[in-house]
Amino acid sequence: MDYKKYRFETRQIHAGLDPAIENGARGVGIYPTAAYRFKSCDYAAKLFELSEGGNIYTRLQNPTTSAYEERIAALYGAVGALAVASGMSAILLTVTALAKQGENIVASPYLYGGTYNQFRISLRNLGIEVRIAASEDPAAFAALCDEKTRAIYVESMGNPTCAVLDLEALAAVARQKDVPFVVDNTFGAAGYLCNPFDWGANIVVDSATKWINGHGTAMGGVIVDGGNYNWRNGKFPQIDGPSEGYHGLNFAEAFGAAAFVVKCRVDGLRDFGCCPSPFDSYLMMIGLETLSLRVRQEVETTWKLAEYCRNHPKVARVSFVGFEDHPSYAHAKKYYRYGSSAVFTIELKGTLESTVQFVEAQKLAAHMTMIGDSITVITHPASTTHKQLSEADLKAAGVTPTLLRISAGLEHPEDLIADFEEAFQAI
Numbered sequence: 001m002d003y004k005k006y007r008f009e010t011r012q013i014h015a016g017l018d019p020a021i022e023n024g025a026r027g028v029g030i031y032p033t034a035a036y037r038f039k040s041c042d043y044a045a046k047l048f049e050l051s052e053g054g055n056i057y058t059r060l061q062n063p064t065t066s067a068y069e070e071r072i073a074a075l076y077g078a079v080g081a082l083a084v085a086s087g088m089s090a091i092l093l094t095v096t097a098l099a100k101q102g103e104n105i106v107a108s109p110y111l112y113g114g115t116y117n118q119f120r121i122s123l124r125n126l127g128i129e130v131r132i133a134a135s136e137d138p139a140a141f142a143a144l145c146d147e148k149t150r151a152i153y154v155e156s157m158g159n160p161t162c163a164v165l166d167l168e169a170l171a172a173v174a175r176q177k178d179v180p181f182v183v184d185n186t187f188g189a190a191g192y193l194c195n196p197f198d199w200g201a202n203i204v205v206d207s208a209t210k211w212i213n214g215h216g217t218a219m220g221g222v223i224v225d226g227g228n229y230n231w232r233n234g235k236f237p238q239i240d241g242p243s244e245g246y247h248g249l250n251f252a253e254a255f256g257a258a259a260f261v262v263k264c265r266v267d268g269l270r271d272f273g274c275c276p277s278p279f280d281s282y283l284m285m286i287g288l289e290t291l292s293l294r295v296r297q298e299v300e301t302t303w304k305l306a307e308y309c310r311n312h313p314k315v316a317r318v319s320f321v322g323f324e325d326h327p328s329y330a331h332a333k334k335y336y337r338y339g340s341s342a343v344f345t346i347e348l349k350g351t352l353e354s355t356v357q358f359v360e361a362q363k364l365a366a367h368m369t370m371i372g373d374s375i376t377v378i379t380h381p382a383s384t385t386h387k388q389l390s391e392a393d394l395k396a397a398g399v400t401p402t403l404l405r406i407s408a409g410l411e412h413p414e415d416l417i418a419d420f421e422e423a424f425q426a427i
């Protein structure tokens, strides 16, 4: 079906459902199968040499997961999507498909702690250098690019301070340096709040564990290919060159605009094995059906909670991109629908101890390292997501001992405010 004529709300329900395949069933079937019978040896050979598409083994492809991937690609208006086991594996597959030993990528200083560690330690150990820009200024990214650079990497909203970088200007730097612009769009809710492809991104990665699933019930990640990068510029022989793993097949020649996402599947998933379970893909499909409704409500609640916290005497600072005093206010307004996501941070007056007391006094908000859940989540980055960072890196990431990240869920906002008030009174 051509989904382009439909709006996001329609695509999130209909894309990926094929009544012909599903025997008229209303929902997608769950295929708990590891392998698939081949109708002939000739057919099997064609599948293995990639001259024909079809199911071989669930590590590479599964009908439930394919439906979910089709829905994601339709939501983003992309040429293809690949579902993987987690957001971290989406990032790993993407970067290792782009850069080899001795090459580098240039990344934003505002990154999720797990990504920062993958970049700083694991990728370095694989021989891939990640150069962190000194600031969000596009010139700081440009200054770090050289002939070995293979991508510019940012988050559409940085975790946890919600920094929104100038996506359009960074895409221009990537174009000028002739490298792909990769955006982690976890906060952008599968394109509903922010679609980086509208601003020049070439590849999007997303932790589906968050708003795509929406209920905290499964782990997942997606790689989305905009199909808008010219791989035939001599920098990517692993995409535009004879593939060692497929008897000299050239992905750019054989798969055109979808070359990158195909490579991530047939090399990345085959070799690293981080495939999603069909049941989790099903949960993602269900989550996606209500994505826009959930996110709209969560953003509305975020505004109310943030406003309440801003006026509270025990709060030193509220950092919410929807407020004019946030450094990313203008960028959020430009790049995010409603000018915000459903996450904000507060810094309490007081100490590490009173902050811990406040967290432990919450009755509704769950103390977890999570965002985009239907349960409101409160996280203490200094003791959790950002615990591995040095003092200098914590400072650079804006993480202090009394900083709390709040991800608004779907409870009634007035109940959340009453619960926060009780917790404030307890400290």
Ligand SMILES: Cc1ncc(COP(=O)(O)O)c(C=O)c1O
Binding pocket: 086, 087, 088, 089, 112, 114, 115, 155, 159, 184, 186, 187, 206, 207, 208, 209, 210, 219, 220, 221
């Ligand atoms: C922005 C961002 N990217 C990636 C990840 C990693 O995703 P996952 O936990 O699904 O591996 C997270 C996790 O919180 C995140 O916030």
